Amino acid sequence: MVSSVSDPARTPVVGLTTYLERAKQGVWDVRASFLPQQYFDAVTASGATAVLLPPQPRPAQAAAAVLDGLDGLILTGGLDVQPELYGAERHPLTDPARADRDAWELALLAGARERGIPVFGICRGLQLINVAYGGTLHQHLPEALGTERYRIGGGVFAENTVEVDAGTRLAGLVGAGELTVHSYHHQGVDRVGDALRVTARTDDGLVQAVEVDGDEYLVAVQWHPEENAEDRRLFLGLVAAAARRRTLRSAHQGVPA
Numbered sequence: 001m002v003s004s005v006s007d008p009a010r011t012p013v014v015g016l017t018t019y020l021e022r023a024k025q026g027v028w029d030v031r032a033s034f035l036p037q038q039y040f041d042a043v044t045a046s047g048a049t050a051v052l053l054p055p056q057p058r059p060a061q062a063a064a065a066v067l068d069g070l071d072g073l074i075l076t077g078g079l080d081v082q083p084e085l086y087g088a089e090r091h092p093l094t095d096p097a098r099a100d101r102d103a104w105e106l107a108l109l110a111g112a113r114e115r116g117i118p119v120f121g122i123c124r125g126l127q128l129i130n131v132a133y134g135g136t137l138h139q140h141l142p143e144a145l146g147t148e149r150y151r152i153g154g155g156v157f158a159e160n161t162v163e164v165d166a167g168t169r170l171a172g173l174v175g176a177g178e179l180t181v182h183s184y185h186h187q188g189v190d191r192v193g194d195a196l197r198v199t200a201r202t203d204d205g206l207v208q209a210v211e212v213d214g215d216e217y218l219v220a221v222q223w224h225p226e227e228n229a230e231d232r233r234l235f236l237g238l239v240a241a242a243a244r245r246r247t248l249r250s251a252h253q254g255v256p257a
Helices: 037-045 059-067 099-115 124-132 141-145 169-174 233-253
Strands: 013-017 019-025 028-034 049-053 072-075 119-122 158-164 177-183 197-201 207-211 218-221
Touching: 013 037, 013 099, 013 233, 019 099, 037 049, 037 233, 059 099, 072 099, 072 124, 072 233, 099 119, 099 124, 119 124, 119 233, 124 207, 124 218, 158 169, 158 207, 169 197, 169 207, 169 218, 169 233, 218 233
Parallel strands: 013 049, 013 072, 072 119, 119 218
Antiparallel strands: 019 028, 158 177, 158 197, 197 207, 207 218
16 A cells, blocks of 8 residues: 655655636636646645646656656546547547647656656556657547446536456555446547556546556556545556655755755
8 A cells, every 4th residue: 555755855756737718707807727627636635745747848848847746646637649640531529629638648658657656547647648658539439339327518527437456556456346437438448558558447448547657657547537536546656656756866966855
């Protein structure tokens, strides 16, 4: 069982990617960085400091600057990944392209891997990771699987049961076997990306979680763990990995953690 980080001197900094969408506040109606509070509540409750990461105009350059100050990275949920990134024709029900967010998150992911920064992907985050590793997506699961079980609509999260494989990093965090999760997505993994290990599925065969083998910390789930305030295990796992990296990096640099 992982636990939250309690030493303020070792508190890791975790970045969370955000939407850049139109938002209203009072007389203002502008594009703004936006992320539901549940995400950063889950991070701070797990013992880390949360930093929001909106899309940047020069993603590679900005990612290099930002990542040097992070100990962990969360690729959050959101609108669909562009099908053009995996060589597919656009489905009529695929969301309009958000090229700025795709480019930003791909740059952050690549930079995090180069630096050994722990990564946690949630819903869209899993899908983007799969695409980054050379995989593809089902653009509309009701068409591919014949079911609306993963997005019932109206802002209500569906509950589904996933089967977590034993002997995986994911099982070390949430246990092996059946797990009830919160779902809200109409896309999902089709061809699994190179080097990604599937660690959970639903009974219809849909990929629900992936990770990578070895020392690299990359865990991604198709569901929304931030919606379960009583269960922070996946966030605790990411924060613990970020704290370890912070300690090791500080020791290597010869400065206090």
